[in-house]
Amino acid sequence: MRRQIPLIICFICGIAMIIQFFIPHRASQIVFRRALDWTLVIGVFAFVLGIGSLIHVHWVKISRRGENWQYSLLVFLGLIGMTLVGLINGQEGRAFLWLYNNIQVPLDATMFSLLAFFMASAAFRAFRARTLEATLLLIAAIIVMFGNAPVGKWLWNQMGVIPLINKLVEAIPALPENAKDWILDNPNMSSRRAIILGIGLGGISQALRIILGIERSHLGGGD
């Protein structure tokens, strides 16, 4: 029974919302609005679950003196500190905004800035023309990078001084950008569209499995 009731609720709500989508009547729209309000409220509970899980994981680590347990203390310091400051000072308060602008923003921005260095190093090592596919990837990457950077067009225009190339530069002044656009508008777009279609069909399939009770992992526990 413990598993039957949630499955029945899931089935009824799922089928009801599918039917509701096709009914333009005012009563149907009222049901839709109510359902959205409920999902907004339920969404907030996800925060509570997430925070509870975070606290549990790090509390266990601290109590067992796990590896790098000191960092878990920092997690608690940040979590409790920001929460208290926000509750006391308000989210528009000077203290809260100071903490956000002077700690979180620089730390977050720094983490992403490090990616530039690692990506450059990875590009140097990984973009080797070992196979046909790797060669195509390499050529596409160089064309897109060259076409995207303003220095690419500037360099191409400067190459007009070379006798053999100047006619090509005059004929196609925006060749780097045109090549980049062709790659993005053709092979890239078609493959992305295929991925979106696949994700969409997979999502429909998964939703039907959940509504019909075939997929039960969201209930938790053993089957």
Added chain:
Amino acid sequence: MLERLMNIDRRYLFLLIAFSVVIPMLLKVVFPIFVTPQPKKVYDYIEKLPKGSVVMMSFDYGPGSLAELQPMAIAVLRHCFSRGLKVIGMALWNVGAPLGEEVFNQVATEYGRVYGEDYVFLGFRPGSTNVILRMGEGISGVFNTDSRNTPIQQIPMMENVKTYDDIALVIDFGAGDPGPEAWVIYAYEKYGQKIAAGVTGVIISQLYPFLQTEQLIGLIGGLRGAAEYETQVNKPAKATQWMSIQSIVHLVIIIMVILGNVAYFVSRRRTAA
């Protein structure tokens, strides 16, 4: 020597990238920015909006994407205020709300715009796609107050803005999910809301299918798009300066990749011989 080049300690590569950033910055290198079609479409659409039209800007990014998207948002907001448009700000990411508010505070002061009459910042609400859907049924259903806890009914600008029908354009500055795809799927498809997107360079390519079908009216992509928009509004600022620096870094990476491949092929030929 070729072996050493191919297996060079990556810290030397990090140093090379660092110099590629610092030296152009100190020398104030600036390359001309050429405007491409996609940011131009966003610019032209806003340019054609009648004075007093309402535009909504959604700040769906965090501090990690601040370098690319903040200059973009500032340039677009400058354009909107210079055209006499009214702007609503909001965020689907909790970390995006303070960043968005910073953009409004800066640009509104420049143009002497009045809060509540020319612009309003609604803040963040959890729920991502549900927020997008619920706003279609009534903005006050999800944003009953603004970020300053003023009831929305007391804000003069929001008097005639109830749903997407009253909004001319939504511009989503996105760095992931929820982002432009969610706005297209839920706001454009269900409510016919016109959507434009400003995104980080990493996710530009995944939005091209929406451009081709005109589900997005235009796309401002990465730091390059931000620099192009600054050029279009005739206010070159941080994005223009930073794009020149990024260009040099791109060139350095391309040269590194080519050198790495030359070393690889020469080394392979020697091994085969």
